[in-house]
Amino acid sequence: MPTIGTSQIKLLEKLCNAVSVSGDESEVRKIVLEEVKPYADEVKVDALGSVLVTKKGKGAKRVRVMLDAHMDEVGFMLVAEDGEGTYEFKTIGGIDSRNLAGKQVIVGKDHTPGVIGARPIHLTTYNERKKSMSADSLRIDLGTGGKAKPGDRGTFAPNFRRVGPSLMSKSLDDRLGIATLIELIKSAPANIDLLAAFSVQEEIGLRGAKVAAQYFKPDMAIAIDATPANDLPMQYEGENIFYNTKLGFGPAIYINNSSTIDDPRLVKFLQETAEKSKIPHQIRQPGGGGTDAGAIQKSLAGVPVVSVSVPHRYTHTAMSVSRLDDWKNTFALLYVALKRITPALLKS
Amino acid sequence: MTDILPFLKSLINVSGLSAYEGPAARLIEEKWKPLVDDITLSRLGSLHALKRGHGKGRRPSIMIATHMDAIGLLVTKIEDGFLHVDEIGGIDSRILPGTPVIVHGKQELPGVIVIPPMKTLPENARDDAINLPHLLVDLGLLPSKVASLVRVGDLVSFDTQPVDMAGDIISGHSLDNRASVAALTICLEELKNKLHSWDVWAVATAQEEETLGGAATSAFDLHPDLAIVVDVTFAKGPGASDWQTFPMGKGLTICWGADLHPFLYKKLKELADKLEIPTSMDIVPTHSGTDAHSIQVAREGIPSAVLGIPLRYMHTPVEMVAVKDIQRVGRLMAEFISNLEDDFVSKIVWDEEK
Numbered sequence: 185m186p187t188i189g190t191s192q193i194k195l196l197e198k199l200c201n202a203v204s205v206s207g208d209e210s211e212v213r214k215i216v217l218e219e220v221k222p223y224a225d226e227v228k229v230d231a232l233g234s235v236l237v238t239k240k241g242k243g244a245k246r247v248r249v250m251l252d253a254h255m256d257e258v259g260f261m262l263v264a265e266d267g268e269g270t271y272e273f274k275t276i277g278g279i280d281s282r283n284l285a286g287k288q289v290i291v292g293k294d295h296t297p298g299v300i301g302a303r304p305i306h307l308t309t310y311n312e313r314k315k316s317m318s319a320d321s322l323r324i325d326l327g328t329g330g331k332a333k334p335g336d337r338g339t340f341a342p343n344f345r346r347v348g349p350s351l352m353s354k355s356l357d358d359r360l361g362i363a364t365l366i367e368l369i370k371s372a373p374a375n376i377d378l379l380a381a382f383s384v385q386e387e388i389g390l391r392g393a394k395v396a397a398q399y400f401k402p403d404m405a406i407a408i409d410a411t412p413a414n415d416l417p418m419q420y421e422g423e424n425i426f427y428n429t430k431l432g433f434g435p436a437i438y439i440n441n442s443s444t445i446d447d448p449r450l451v452k453f454l455q456e457t458a459e460k461s462k463i464p465h466q467i468r469q470p471g472g473g474g475t476d477a478g479a480i481q482k483s484l485a486g487v488p489v490v491s492v493s494v495p496h497r498y499t500h501t502a503m504s505v506s507r508l509d510d511w512k513n514t515f516a517l518l519y520v521a522l523k524r525i526t527p528a529l530l531k532s
Numbered sequence: 533m534t535d536i537l538p539f540l541k542s543l544i545n546v547s548g549l550s551a552y553e554g555p556a557a558r559l560i561e562e563k564w565k566p567l568v569d570d571i572t573l574s575r576l577g578s579l580h581a582l583k584r585g586h587g588k589g590r591r592p593s594i595m596i597a598t599h600m601d602a603i604g605l606l607v608t609k610i611e612d613g614f615l616h617v618d619e620i621g622g623i624d625s626r627i628l629p630g631t632p633v634i635v636h637g638k639q640e641l642p643g644v645i646v647i648p649p650m651k652t653l654p655e656n657a658r659d660d661a662i663n664l665p666h667l668l669v670d671l672g673l674l675p676s677k678v679a680s681l682v683r684v685g686d687l688v689s690f691d692t693q694p695v696d697m698a699g700d701i702i703s704g705h706s707l708d709n710r711a712s713v714a715a716l717t718i719c720l721e722e723l724k725n726k727l728h729s730w731d732v733w734a735v736a737t738a739q740e741e742e743t744l745g746g747a748a749t750s751a752f753d754l755h756p757d758l759a760i761v762v763d764v765t766f767a768k769g770p771g772a773s774d775w776q777t778f779p780m781g782k783g784l785t786i787c788w789g790a791d792l793h794p795f796l797y798k799k800l801k802e803l804a805d806k807l808e809i810p811t812s813m814d815i816v817p818t819h820s821g822t823d824a825h826s827i828q829v830a831r832e833g834i835p836s837a838v839l840g841i842p843l844r845y846m847h848t849p850v851e852m853v854a855v856k857d858i859q860r861v862g863r864l865m866a867e868f869i870s871n872l873e874d875d876f877v878s879k880i881v882w883d884e885e886k
Contacts, residue, residue, distance in 0.1 A: 269698065270770050282647060282662060286627030286848040288692055288703075297695045299703055299852065301845030303771030305624040306821070313624055316661045323770035325844065325852065328781055329699025343632060347642055350672030414649035417612045419657070419666055426651045432674075497670065502630030503644045505672050 186371045186519065188512045192363060193346065195219070196511075199359040201342035203290060205259030206276050206388045208337055209233055212255040212362060216382045219366045228399075234392040235382040236399055242374040247525050250379040250402035250487070251368060251518075252393050252476045253361030253409065254386030257354070258500045259339030262291065262324065262332055269330030270323045276337070277387030281319045283501040289324055291338035298326040298338070340502040349432075349507050356504040357410035358386065360494040364408050364515050373523040386476050390443075393476030397483040404450065404488045404530060407477035408518065410506070411436050411468055411493035427469065429495035431507045434464030435514035438491040441471065443478030450490035453529055457521045464513050468493065488530060492518060536714045536862075537855060539563055540694075540702065543710040547634065547689035549604040549620050550742040553577050556600045560713060560736050567720040568734060574753060577738040578746040583720065587729030592877050594869060595733040595756035595834075597747050597823045598713045599740030599763065602706035603847055605688035607635070613675030614668040615643075617688055621741035625664040627848045632691040633669060637682040642691060643671040692849040699781065700855045707851040709740065711841050711858055712762035718862025719869070726870040730757075740823055747823030751830030757877045758796065758835045760868070761824040762861055764853065765814050765840030775815065778842040781854030783810030784861045785840035791820040791828055793835035795880050800837055803868055809860050814840045835880050839864070 195215075202211035216235050221227060226238040235255070240246075258277030266272050271291075275281070285302040300322050305313070326332055344353040353359075365380055372378045379400040383392030386409075397405065415430040429436040437454050438446045458465040468491075477489040494514045496506040539559075548556030557579050561571055568581040579600070585591045603621030610616075615635065619625075628645045635641040646668055650658045657666050669688060671678055690705035697703055716734055723732065733754050738746030740763075751759065765787075766772050767780035778785050786800050804811045816838075819825050824836040839861050844852040873879075 267770070280647070282626065283629045286845070286850055287630055288695065288850060297697055297703075299695075299845065299850035301770055301850055301852070302624065302627045302848055304766055304846035304848075305622045306846065307766065307772060307774075307776065308624060313626065314661055314663075316659075317626055321771075325770060327697030327699045327701035327703070327852065328854070329697075329701075331698060340630070345642060347672035348677065349674065352642075352644060352672055412649070414651065416648045416652050416668065417614060418652050419648065420654040424652060426649075498630075498644075498646050501646070503632065505644070505670055 186367065188515050192367060196359060196363040197344045199362055200344045200353040200355050203295065203339050204255055204257055205337040205339050206256040206385050209255040209384045216362065216366065220369050223369050230395060230399060232392050232395060233384045234396050236396055237369060237380040239369055239372045239378040241376050245527050246375065246377050247527055248379055248403045249376045249522065249525060250381060250397060250400050250405035250480065251365055252381040252383055252405060252407045252480060253365040254358045254383045254476060255362060256384055256387050257339060258387050259337055262334050262336045264334055268328045269326040271332060273324050275319050277500065279500050282316045284319060284322055285317050287502050288341035289338050290341050291324065291326065291332050292336040296326055296330060296332055298324050298330065301325055343503055349509065351506045351508055352503055354502055356496045356506050357499050360410050360506060360511055361408040364518065367515055368518055371519060376522060376525050383476055390476050390479035394479040394483055397480040397487060401484060402487055405477065405480045407475040407489065407491040409475040409491060409493045410496045411473060412499045413495035413497045429466055429468050431495050431497065431510065433466040434510055435517050436466050436468035436493045436495055438468050439470045441473045443474045444481050444489060446490040447488035449529060450488055454490060454492065454517065454521055457524055458517050461520045463517045465517060536718055536858060537702065539717060540710060540714040543713060544694050544704040544706045547604065547636065547687065548600060548602050549687050549689055550601040550739045552687055553601050553738050557736065560600060563717055564720060564734060567724060574750050576746050576749050578750045579736040580750060580754060581734040583723060583732040583734065585730045586727050587874055591729065591731045592757040593731035593733055594872065595735055595751060595754055595759040596716050596865060597735045597737050597759060597761045597827060598716045599709045599746065599823055600713055600736040601738055601741050603741050604690065607682060607684050607686045607688060609684065610678060610682055613673060613678040614670060615682065616665065617669055619664060622847055625667060626661045628667055631849050633688050634691045635669060635671060635682060636687040639681060641671050641681060643669045646670050690849040701852050702855060703850055703852045705849040705851065707843055707853045708764045708846055711764055711843065711853045715762055715841065715858045715861035718859060719865040722863060722866035723869060726866060728870045728872065729874050730869060730872045732869055737823055744823055744826040748826035748830055751827040751834055755831055756834060759827045760865060761822050761827065761836060761838045763822040763838060763840060764843035764846060766846060767842035767844045769844040778812045780842045780844060781856050783812060784857055785812045785814035785842065787814045787816050787820055787838035787840060789816035789820060790818050791816065791824045792837055796835055796837035800868060804864055807864065807867060809864050
């Protein structure tokens, strides 16, 4: 059985270190195209920039299975120059502005290095330090000779590292999904038509997946994403009953989230597949959050969907943390599940 | 002038927090060894390097003090593999989330400072800034591993990598005050090709960020006739624009205030003007916030001056400084030292004494 090994981790590192902020996913798109072309029957880049890959199976009665992972990540756009090399910016996607100050960033096609600084502590007051800093009050600083222009995008500086059992990097959401989907295309089973959407603009409203689904017209779909693990110790009396997922417990299968009720047949199918194959897995705590499945489910005349995510801590910050084993088991679950899909699955 | 950047980058790639300056001291000692006649470590860990003067008989001495210690954090509590931390030196906790760090446990462990999920925090701690006691360090390791490798009291240093930026700017952590150590290094390099009658004590001081204790004790030990302190000062930039701030890359500052001897201020200013090195007056009415505050009152009192290198985002992991300003400080000090006459000390008088 194919698995996640050194070359897959290398590819993940390359994907994580790329800059691919919602609205301009070109760097990840380039890597995806290079990786999938030798394996695909058809490759199309659509009007929004999503990469749509068809890998046909063999035999009669093949289910058309759409697999989706999003290429975009959260970041910023420069909106005005307001000094020598300093720029006002707007955040793109759900970034908590409390994660911005004191961070290294890169901007533009040339990956110009910059920082988001902050007023020296010596010049702040006690009361000021109790207040969080809004993105509006911060600036991206490229140095006094720094060249960029309003409209350029940027994000947190590349920082991928492997530490013990963990992977640490910016944009693990959703490069883990992208890397998984690339490997699934390379090892696609013959019993289905695999319709892979490397979609754009997930972080700003699930927009790429919506049109990708309308292009593919799939019988069913699986969104492969990264979901928060809030499995940290409590800092007041009580128990952590809202952990969402926990690192080290395997892929997170969704029951529902804020925009989708996952198809009960597909939820059950994934659980049974994991149990039969003894693949560690967990049920993501119901509620909150969202994936491209929300857009896919409601496209066309309706598409049965389910989401599977790799758990990661500190989503949408300069550095998230995932477990390598969770990623391996996510791939394993999907690889085994695809082989088991038959038209009977969708007959209730 | 040799390229100081490789040395400065190596200096801001090591830890060396207050009272634990070893990693920085070792690099500085290696760099200074060929430039001076003698190097020793003080009882508190300051590096004392002597470059003997060319004068005959009892030579007066000048101490150039640049603190080498850095701000950082230390472990206060370990819980389920996560670390609570407290500060060494003044840190605004709002700049910490997402910062890569090294935890100096039984081995060096890379980690990241994080804001925990809101629901794990007390309700009154969730809005606005997250205070330091609620931030955590995640090492990416299993709790049992963390428990075996980390203890309360272990140091946590910033791990942002040095970055070259446009406009001859370098960015990274601990440029406060390794940028000044680099300036002093340039000074020593220039003095190799100059005659100077005074003895020069190049000192990389310990513990400035917490106690000023390194400079105070080194000044006692070395008993110099006068002292110049080099430290970073506030550069103009986002969030900093008032009278206390100076343009980055446009020259150094000379401090003016109670910590500084007005005669030394005047002499440094005159020399800088003569050499066409741009300077600004850095007004520090009382405590200069530098080693000069303790050196001035060492022994029976030591006339002191402070030179400043404008730096953006002081005490963050992404400080920025212009290499040109570092070079200017190094050059001005070398010229000042080589111009010191044997009887300069006797000229340091108050106007009323004349």
